[in-house]
Amino acid sequence: MSADSVPGVFLSPAALLEHWQGHRRLTRRVIEAFPEDKLTSFSVGGMRPFGVMAVELLRMAVPTVKGVLTGDWSESVSPEARPKPETLRLWDESTKDLNALWRQIPAARFQETVKAFGQYEGRACDLVMYVIDNEIHHRGQGYVYLRSLGITPPPFWERQ
Amino acid sequence: MSADSVPGVFLSPAALLEHWQGHRRLTRRVIEAFPEDKLTSFSVGGMRPFGVMAVELLRMAVPTVKGVLTGDWSESVSPEARPKPETLRLWDESTKDLNALWRQIPAARFQETVKAFGQYEGRACDLVMYVIDNEIHHRGQGYVYLRSLGITPPPFWERQ
Numbered sequence: 476m477s478a479d480s481v482p483g484v485f486l487s488p489a490a491l492l493e494h495w496q497g498h499r500r501l502t503r504r505v506i507e508a509f510p511e512d513k514l515t516s517f518s519v520g521g522m523r524p525f526g527v528m529a530v531e532l533l534r535m536a537v538p539t540v541k542g543v544l545t546g547d548w549s550e551s552v553s554p555e556a557r558p559k560p561e562t563l564r565l566w567d568e569s570t571k572d573l574n575a576l577w578r579q580i581p582a583a584r585f586q587e588t589v590k591a592f593g594q595y596e597g598r599a600c601d602l603v604m605y606v607i608d609n610e611i612h613h614r615g616q617g618y619v620y621l622r623s624l625g626i627t628p629p630p631f632w633e634r635q
Numbered sequence: 636m637s638a639d640s641v642p643g644v645f646l647s648p649a650a651l652l653e654h655w656q657g658h659r660r661l662t663r664r665v666i667e668a669f670p671e672d673k674l675t676s677f678s679v680g681g682m683r684p685f686g687v688m689a690v691e692l693l694r695m696a697v698p699t700v701k702g703v704l705t706g707d708w709s710e711s712v713s714p715e716a717r718p719k720p721e722t723l724r725l726w727d728e729s730t731k732d733l734n735a736l737w738r739q740i741p742a743a744r745f746q747e748t749v750k751a752f753g754q755y756e757g758r759a760c761d762l763v764m765y766v767i768d769n770e771i772h773h774r775g776q777g778y779v780y781l782r783s784l785g786i787t788p789p790p791f792w793e794r795q
Binding site: 484486488491519520521581582608613614615618619621622624 | 645646650651682746768771782783792
């Protein structure tokens with residue numbers, strides 16, 4: 476029997492939440508690093524401004540976790556970009572909501588197959604990973620925007 | 636007792652490897668999408684060309700997994716960018732090496748504290764996550780480079 480057929484833990488639900496909130500603290504700093512007007516207007520290569528991407532991240536995080544917990548896949552945040560203070564306020568609200576919702580999800584739920592937003596079928600753990608990966612992906616793009624604006628982005632390794 | 640104090644599995648070691656190799660298939664397609672000369676020369680905002688970032692990813696992936704397994708943290712790939720065919724060849728070699736090494740790591744090892752490359756101390760699972768996060772981060776930057784070159788990047792959600 477090979478080691479990978481032995482069940483085991485790579486990450487527990489609690490460790491994953493801690494990891495995710497570390498990423499979210501970094502993403503918050505990237506939002507903060509943008510000059511107010513550039514957050515919703517500046518982009519490179521015809522892509523979306525970072526303020527629009529940030530709202531996409533808000534529209535995925537809590538709704539996905541709420542969906543995994545309750546089966547209710549409704550979204551509450553509209554897709555348009557917000558001024559920076561409003562984006563940061565929504566971000567902080569999501570931080571609290573994620574902590575509160577996550578703790579209610581039984582570990583076994585993450586291995587179950589769910590249909591997210593009526594269309595994306597997969598294991599709940601994979602759906603959550605997709606949301607985090609999408610955040611890292613777009614935040615990396617935000618780093619290029621900041622560098623193009625002559626702004627040094629926050630250090631990638633700093634998650635506190 | 637709250638749900639997050641109950642031990643449980645979010646991702647098993649086998650699920651994490653599958654997730655990572657999915658990301659690595661996508662990153663390979665991003666390397667392939669660059670015109671040969673642009674891979675090692677083009678960048679935005681004074682950042683490194685994607686070919687240099689790709690070699691950084693190679694220098695982190697197998698060496699980290701080998702280090703977690705054996706305690707040997709030596710690196711075997713030098714940091715300079717390679718021509719595209721050579722980069723892809725090294726990528727494919729890493730894919731096989733990762734699969735072979737990962738299967739030998741006992742699950743409990745991922746919860747142990749290790750010192751990576753003589754300097755980065757942390758739980759082995761967190762070190763591995765950092766390597767994957769760094770890949771997603773830089774690949775997102777590669778997407779901006781491709782868009783700036785007028786090239787449509789491979790779809791983010793396609794991991795097969």
